[in-house]
Amino acid sequence: MAKFSRPPAEPSAPNAGAKAALRTWLLFGLQDSKGTHLGPGAVSHPRLKKHSWWQVMCLTGVDYFSTLGYQPAIAALAAGVISPLATLVLVAVTLLGALPVYRRVAGESSHGEGSIAMLERLLPRWGGKLFVLVLLGFAATDFMITMTLSAADATAHAIQNPLAPGWLQGQNVLVTLFLLALLAAVFLRGFTEAIGVAVALVAVYLALNVVVVAVTLVEVFTHPLAVGNWWEALSTSHGNPFMVAGIALLVFPKLALGLSGFETGVAVMPQIKGYPTDTEDNPVGRIKGARRLLTTAAVIMSSFLITTSFITVVLIPEQEFQPGGQANGRALAFLAHEYLGAGFGSVYDISTIAILWFAGASAMAGLLNLVPRYLPRYGMAPGWAKAVRPLVLVFTLVGFLITFLFDADVDAQGGAYATGVLVLMTSASVAVTLSARRSKQRKRTVGFGIIAVVFIYTTIANVFERPEGIRIAAVFIAGIIAISLLSRIRRSFELHATDVHLDEQALEFVSDVQDGRLGIISHEPLRLTPEAYREKLASAIEVSHLPVNQRALFLEVTVDDSSDFETALEIRGVIRHGYRILEVHGPVVPNTIAAVLLHIRDVTGLMPHIYFRWTEGNPVTNLLRFLFLGEGEIAPVTREVLREAEPDVSRRPWVHVG
Numbered sequence: 001m002a003k004f005s006r007p008p009a010e011p012s013a014p015n016a017g018a019k020a021a022l023r024t025w026l027l028f029g030l031q032d033s034k035g036t037h038l039g040p041g042a043v044s045h046p047r048l049k050k051h052s053w054w055q056v057m058c059l060t061g062v063d064y065f066s067t068l069g070y071q072p073a074i075a076a077l078a079a080g081v082i083s084p085l086a087t088l089v090l091v092a093v094t095l096l097g098a099l100p101v102y103r104r105v106a107g108e109s110s111h112g113e114g115s116i117a118m119l120e121r122l123l124p125r126w127g128g129k130l131f132v133l134v135l136l137g138f139a140a141t142d143f144m145i146t147m148t149l150s151a152a153d154a155t156a157h158a159i160q161n162p163l164a165p166g167w168l169q170g171q172n173v174l175v176t177l178f179l180l181a182l183l184a185a186v187f188l189r190g191f192t193e194a195i196g197v198a199v200a201l202v203a204v205y206l207a208l209n210v211v212v213v214a215v216t217l218v219e220v221f222t223h224p225l226a227v228g229n230w231w232e233a234l235s236t237s238h239g240n241p242f243m244v245a246g247i248a249l250l251v252f253p254k255l256a257l258g259l260s261g262f263e264t265g266v267a268v269m270p271q272i273k274g275y276p277t278d279t280e281d282n283p284v285g286r287i288k289g290a291r292r293l294l295t296t297a298a299v300i301m302s303s304f305l306i307t308t309s310f311i312t313v314v315l316i317p318e319q320e321f322q323p324g325g326q327a328n329g330r331a332l333a334f335l336a337h338e339y340l341g342a343g344f345g346s347v348y349d350i351s352t353i354a355i356l357w358f359a360g361a362s363a364m365a366g367l368l369n370l371v372p373r374y375l376p377r378y379g380m381a382p383g384w385a386k387a388v389r390p391l392v393l394v395f396t397l398v399g400f401l402i403t404f405l406f407d408a409d410v411d412a413q414g415g416a417y418a419t420g421v422l423v424l425m426t427s428a429s430v431a432v433t434l435s436a437r438r439s440k441q442r443k444r445t446v447g448f449g450i451i452a453v454v455f456i457y458t459t460i461a462n463v464f465e466r467p468e469g470i471r472i473a474a475v476f477i478a479g480i481i482a483i484s485l486l487s488r489i490r491r492s493f494e495l496h497a498t499d500v501h502l503d504e505q506a507l508e509f510v511s512d513v514q515d516g517r518l519g520i521i522s523h524e525p526l527r528l529t530p531e532a533y534r535e536k537l538a539s540a541i542e543v544s545h546l547p548v549n550q551r552a553l554f555l556e557v558t559v560d561d562s563s564d565f566e567t568a569l570e571i572r573g574v575i576r577h578g579y580r581i582l583e584v585h586g587p588v589v590p591n592t593i594a595a596v597l598l599h600i601r602d603v604t605g606l607m608p609h610i611y612f613r614w615t616e617g618n619p620v621t622n623l624l625r626f627l628f629l630g631e632g633e634i635a636p637v638t639r640e641v642l643r644e645a646e647p648d649v650s651r652r653p654w655v656h657v658g
Contacts, residue, residue, distance in 0.1 A: 050273035051195050053289030057297050058202040059195055059362065060268050063146060064261025064297055065202060066359040068209060068304055069352045070153045071258050072312040073331035074414050077321045078254035080313075081234045085248035087309035090255045091302040093458070097451040098425055099298045102262045104432040104448075106290040110283045112269045112369065115428035120374075122434055126563040129378055133484055135427055137477030139263070139370055141469075142420030144476070145413050146260070146363035148399050151179040152408040154356035156329045157349045162342050172408040177400055183360045184396040187368075188389055194365070195271070198358065205355045208348050209304060212336050216311040219339055230314045253461040256418040258305050263424050264362055265294050267369050308332060329410040367395055379491045379565030380484030415466030419473050422459040429455045488565070493637070495645050496588060497569045497595035502603065505573030509553055509580050510600050518553075518606045519546055520582070522593065522613075522634065525556040530577040537579075540611045543658030554581045555596065555610070557589045559631060569595060590637035594645060597653040609654040610638070 075083045105115050116135050123131050155175040159168045168175065220227060272293070274285030312331040320327035320334065327334040333352060337345030368388055375381035384390045406412045429452035436444040463470045502510065510518065521540050523533070533554065540546040564587035572583045586592030597608045612635035623633055639655040646652040 051271055053272050053293045054296070055195050055199055056268050056271045056289075057265075057293040058198040059271065060261055060265040060293070061202045061297055062198050062355055062358040063264045063362040064301055065206060065304075066150060066352075066355045067258060067260055068301075068308060068332060069157065069356050070149070070329045070410050071255070071305070072308040073321055073327055073329050074411065075255045075258075075309055076313050076316070076318075076331060077328070077411065078414075079251045080318070081230060082248055082251055083255070083313050084306070084310045085245070086251040086255055087258070087305050089248055090258050091305055093454060094259060094298055094302055094305075097429070097454055098259055098262050099294060101425070101429045101432050101448065101451055102266060102294050103291045104435070105266050105428055106269060106294065107287050108432075108435060109266060110269060110287050110290075111280075112267045113373070114263055114266045115424065115431045116370070116374075118431040118435060119427060122431070122438075125561050129380075129563045130481070132374060133380070133481050134477050135424070136370060136374060137480045138420045138423040138427075138473050140367065140420075140476045140480065141416055141473040142260070142263070142424060143363040143366045143370075144395065144398055144402060145417040145420060145472075147180065147183070147360040147395070148176070148402045148406070148408075149410055149413040149417055150356040150359040150363070151176045151183070151399075152403065152406075152413065153329050153410045154179055154353040155408060156410060157333055157352050157356070160326060160330060160333075161346055161349045162337065163346055173403060176403050176408040179357055180360070180396055180399045180403065183357065183364065184392050186361065187364055187392045194361070198362075201351070201355045201358055205351045206300070208336075208351050209308075209332065211344075212332055212340065212348065213304070213307045213311065215339055216315060216335050217307065220311055220314050226314050250461070253418075253422075253458045254465060256422050256458060256462055258301070259425060260417070260421045261297065261301070262294065263421075263428070264366050265297065266290070267366050311335065323409075323411065364392065364395060367391070375484060375487075377566050378484065378563070379488045379494075379496070381487050412468075415462070415469035416472040417469070418462050418466065419459070419469030422455065422462055423473070426452065426455040426459050491565075492588075493641050493644050494591070495595050495598070495641065496565055496567060496586070496591045497599075498566050499568040500571065500595055500599035501569070502571045502599070503573060506571045506582050507573070507603070509573045509582065510604055510606075512551070513604075513606060518600070518604065518608045519611065520553050520555045520597070520600075520608055521546075521611045523554040523556050523581075525558045525583075528576065533577055533579045536613075539613065539658070543613075546611060552579055554579060555593060556581055556583050557592045558583070558585045559587065559589060560585050562587050562631075569599075571596060571599075589631050590634050591641050593634070593638050594641040594653075597642065598645060601651070601653060607651075607653060609656060611656045611658070612638070614657055 072083075075087060079086045105118065109115070109117050116132055116139070119135065120128055120132050122128075152172065155172050158164060158175060159172060269286060269290045272286045272289040274283050274287075274289065278285045308331070312327070312335065315338075316327045316331060316334060319325055321331070322328060330352075333345065333349055336348040340348075368391055371381065371391060372386050376386045402413075429448060433445060433448040433452050436448050519540075521536055523536055533552075536554070537546075537552045540552075567587055569584050569586055569592060574581050574583055582596070584592060584596060586595075593610065597610055600606070600608050614635065615633055619633060621632075635655060635657040642652050642655065
């Protein structure tokens with residue numbers, strides 16, 4: 001038998017193979033256009049394993065509860081001796097404001113869409129899309145700063161541990177970058193055990209915090225002098241009790257970091273196990289579990305916020321909260337070392353480092369849930385934005401940049417974090433107020449309206465107090481809007497249809513062909529008189545040389561919402577004034593026509609011919625009308641969409657213009 005040797009590979013072949021393998025790896029597991037990524041390691045599958053609400057609470061709790069790692073120190077630094085009273089106000093806002101709002105959000109977005117989707121439904125078209133992009137900018141600020149701030153605080157706990165090697169001192173940026181890279185590596189590999197890891201981390205972390213709080217509370221009450229010193233400092237610096245209460249109301253927006261976690265709690269809802277009788281349209285058990293999750297997490301966190309704000313201010317000297325102090329960004333860790341020894345303190349540090357790092361995983365999951373859900377569906381992101389791994393790389397690089405800009409400083413990032421959290425909560429309170437008003441629930445409308453006013457005040461106060469937060473959010477918003485609009489323009493010649501369906505009458509029309517030629521005349525749906533159809537047919541026969549005996553078939557595209565991108569097309573066949581007409585609704589006329597023609601070709605095996613008139617008006621103006629209104633320069637754009645969708649010219653429907 002003759003042996004055949006394989007011809008030598010071209011020099012570029014290995015590189016081409018490596019590039020193809022890299023591309024396949026990066027785009028593995030593309031999410032669908034609705035962005036059904038439900039959290040770390042979750043996949044879009046109807047039989048996705050569900051978990052008890054308390055287990056899912058731990059997944060969102062790695063974000064919410066981990067703020068104990070830095071919240072007491074930031075509160076003491078921002079509010080001073082008045083921190084415990086301002087924290088009481090914060091807890092009241094949490095239990096009486098944020099919790100009722102997000103319990104309603106959970107009932108109206110049971111698939112994890114959150115308050116942004118509620119507002120999207122209330123504000124359609126381009127205005128709604130731009131508003132969603134702005135909210136996504138704030139959400140990106142929230143989640144990105146969660147990643148970088150948590151990693152920076154984990155670094156602070158590691159470096160300031162008494163047992164840490166000396167060479168780590170001053171290496172905060174490098175250690176933070178390492179933690180962010182490690183987080184990215186976990187997501188790039190595939191994160192499948194998020195719930196189990198979260199349960200273990202949260203259980204250990206909360207147990208250690210209970211020990212620290214219990215021991216330090218005993219220390220406080222067995223040494224009343226410390227409490228007396230705090231009370232004296234409070235009364236001498238702020239005067240009478242009414243003044244103290246007023247200042248606490250004014251100061252509490254500085255403590256807004258303690259409100260984080262509610263949006264994440266709604267985002268992970270699809271992970272919750274519901275009742276056997278639950279349906280996707282009415283998941284009663286899932287909603288009930290989500291509300292238990294939110295309530296339990298809020299009560300646990302509120303208890304810790306009240307106790308930790310008190311013990312840290314009473315037991316820790318003020319100078320230790322300042323930059324460079326031992327309690328800066330790690331007040332509870334300072335107390336653990338001070339009152340329970342270096343061994344327990346180191347265990348506490350390890351637990352804190354782990355949960356802070358994992359809080360970044362929760363934030364990354366939130367980003368991976370939001371971006372594929374909205375931007376690709378709007379046509380405002382490249383196709384690869386539906387995949388997890390490229391997004392992980394993008395978010396990680398942004399995290400690197402933020403870490404460099406803020407020098408891995410926890411305090412410096414607090415303002416941006418609080419701004420993102422508060423804007424999302426404000427939008428949620430406005431969304432549920434509008435929802436209650438639409439449902440004609442007067443008392444709830446008033447109640448939610450009051451909550452919305454409180455959050456609006458808190459957000460504005462935070463912006464004035466720490467304007468760097470709104471500046472950072474503005475950068476995110478500007479970047480998202482610019483990239484989104486450029487992507488929309490770049491993808492404007494793609495087919496927008498996710499599905500095309502011909503009804504029975506339409507299928508009969510396209511199957512009734514004379515001489516093997518399927519001629520279709522494009523017609524404006526605004527001109528529906530018999531004269532308009534007669535004139536259009538005569539023009540097509542005269543100018544475009546349509547056969548005189550051709551049975552006319554008209555195609556009419558009605559633009560519903562030009563801001564939509566991906567949509568399913570339903571083609572109806574109707575007879576009007578004796579003429580056969582294909583009616584279809586879509587976001588853009590040329591792309592819809594192209595999708596219809598290609599579908600007819602595939603269904604009938606015939607090559608459609610489409611007949612247009614030239615569009616009057618300035619070409620540049622018509623192009624802008626096409627980009628933003630879905631109309632404009634119809635004929636040439638239809639031809640270009642067909643050219644990009646079908647490279648084989650012999651299989652491309654014909655476009656005639658006269």
